[in-house]
Amino acid sequence: MLGPDADFRPGQREAIEAVARDHRRVLLVQRTGWGKSAVYFIATKLLREQGAGPTLLVSPLLALMRNQIEMAGRIGVRAETINSTNPDEFEPIAERLANDGIDLLLVSPERFANERFRDRMLGVIARSVGMLVVDEAHCISDWGHDFRPDYRRIVRVLEALPDGVPVLCTTATANDRVIDDITDQLGEEMLTLRGSLDRESLALAVADVPAQAERLAWLAETLPTLEGSGIVYVLTIADGERVAAFLRRRGIEAEAYSGATDNDDRVRLEQALLANELKALVATSALGMGFDKPDLGFVIHYQSPGSPIAYYQQVGRAGRALDHAPAVLLCGVEDPDIQDYFIETAFPPRDQAERIVDLLGSEGHEPMSLNDLMAAVNVRRGRLESMLKVLEVEGAVARERGGYVRTPAAWEYPGDRVEHITALRRREQDAMRRYARHDGCLMEFLRRELDDPGAARCGRCMRCRGEPLVVDPTPELRAAAREHLRGVDLVVEPRKQWPSGLAAFGLPKGRIAEDERPLAGRALSVVGDGGWGRLVRTGREEERFADQLVEASASLIRDRWVPDPAPTWVTCVPSMTHPDLVPDLAKRLAAALELPFHDVVRKAAENQPQAAMRNSAQQVRNVWEAFEVGSGAVPEGPVLLVDDLADSKWTITVVARTLRLAGAGPVQPFALATSIAG
DSSP, X not given: OOOTTOOOOTTHHHHHHHHHTSOOEEEEEOOTTSOHHHHHHHHHHHHHHTTOOOEEEEOSOHHHHHHHHHHHHHTTOXXXXXXXXXXXXXXXXXXXXXXXXXXXXXEOGGXXXXXXXXXXXXXXXXXXXXXXXXXXXXXXXXXXXXXXXXXXXXXXXXXHSOTTOOEEEEESOOOHHHHHHHHHHHOTTOEEEEOOOOOTTEEEEEEEOOOHHHHHHHHHHHGGGSSSOEEEEOSSHHHHHHHHHHHHHTTOOEEEEOTTSOHHHHHHHHHHHHTTOOSEEEEOTTSOTTOOOTTOOEEEESSOOSOHHHHHHHHTTSOTTOSOEEEEEEEOTTHHHHHHHHHHTSSOOHHHHHHHXXXXXXXXXXXXXXXXXXXXXXXXXXXXHHHHHHHHHTTSEEEETTEEEEOSSOOOOOHHHHHHHHHHHHHHHHHHHHHHHOOSOHHHHHHHHTTOTTOOOOSOSHHHHTOOOOOOOOHHHHHHHHHHHHSOOEEEOOOOXXXXXXXXXXXXXXXXXXXXXXXXXXXXXXXXXXXXXXXXXXXXXXXXXXXXXXXXXXXXXXXXXXXXXXXXXXEEOOOSSSTTHHHHHHHHHHHHTTOOBOOOEEEOSOOOOGGGOOSHHHHHHHHTTSEEEOSSOOOOSOEEEEEEEOSSSHHHHHHHHHHHHTTOOOEEEEEEEEOOOO
């Protein structure tokens, strides 16, 4: 299957025999690039030759599925996938599966929640499956860095399997705690096969580089000197776009990749990287588990991930078939803020969770949709979706036509679990800080964090070689990077649709009338970014924005944006908590633009800070009656509406509507910053 020179790596034959010959349940923990996929492909081939049914492979990412199908085809395993991107292929694949025309079926764990999949295919699979493979099995564990609630549904699939069906769980990133959790869920009879997590080709290096401009300049200076193609990891979608754009401006073939990237574009970008048509793919963690490019030349982190386990998994993409591959971590001043955001939004607070369960359990209550729940409870959509998914997996709620309903199953808020996991995330965050300062072997540090019993000095990292990473780009490149970060104009797209669920509160629904909504506006920065964002944050703290920000804003509006129709006057969004901050900014900006300032918008009622509102429905309810236009004539011409922050854009939307209904002309919004995005 693999050619005349192929040979087993240490441990591969034992793993294959355990499932294909002995029909065991096996947890295989081996380093990235070791060849875990070869184990289940060869085992599938052997089991099929023995007359067993097809293998069911649960795989977490589309990029991983695409790689796996290609690899399976190379060794003669007929593989197919059912996922969210190929709904039209569902019936033909189901037919081939029923007729024994498929050797291996790849599905995402979310398929087990799909009613059509369960009704049409799960029965066929349970009766005929020859082996179950759970790839990236750490996702099963609450403690795993990539926990996916739908992985818990695999326990039910296991219960439906006939006796003697082998099960193979694979991962590279499971420490002792995660291994124990997986074993508890999938059975004490599980055999754990564990190998060394050393990566002989990786040359680890780390540097503390607080300023984004310096990191950006170093990337532009360094990438052309590295061999091959690689990945630059970032923490947010917005940073990915900014970094990729600067690299392209410096003549480097680079593209951005994230969970927001269209599926067709994802495929195109993955193929371009595989074919070495890109020097670098600037990616969030959406490009991670299982992406297989054996000759990937380097992995550089523009920002620090939240845990050593996640970091090990990401650097493991590099150097699988190379003798040497740099893996560089650049730690930024913004990293803790972004990581804190991810940690703090991971779980709904107790009051929100209990309110949601109570609503669903109200006597005589119809099923409630996500939008209905968000209109009633101040909870983020992502948090709500995650919570409902966990509740559904645990049997506390069920999905019906029209929404979610409460089941009779007992439930209480898992406060201890939330507390323990949050504390663990904090320890992991601290471990990354310790990694950056560690004066011993960096690979040994990572291996110890993954409880590798064979952890030892690698002899390749910058600490072992005694060669610290020097980040000192040329002044010209630093200036260009700083100018780039300060010159990326962010479009403030107008809201066009009122959130669902507001009608029950007497508020509008459907599309926002075109003559009541603002036009597309602009923002100068992202809060805390490497351009103007930190100066914006300082100004908010000191209750006055620097003259530099006023000058930069005027330049953006006058020279780069050039709003059409051009504003003939300026006003601002008022605040009771900071009554002078934004009016002072707006007056100075109006003077710089040589336009009159009219203080026509007033606060009609005190409301909660919009930052405390967690979804669109709550944000609209919070500001709906909070503003009014003061007495006196409102100028009729186009108006520049100034605010310091454009987060949800609902404040701007409601204030713009108030202005238009009072007789103002088209509203052009401008904000100093948007919040952390992506």
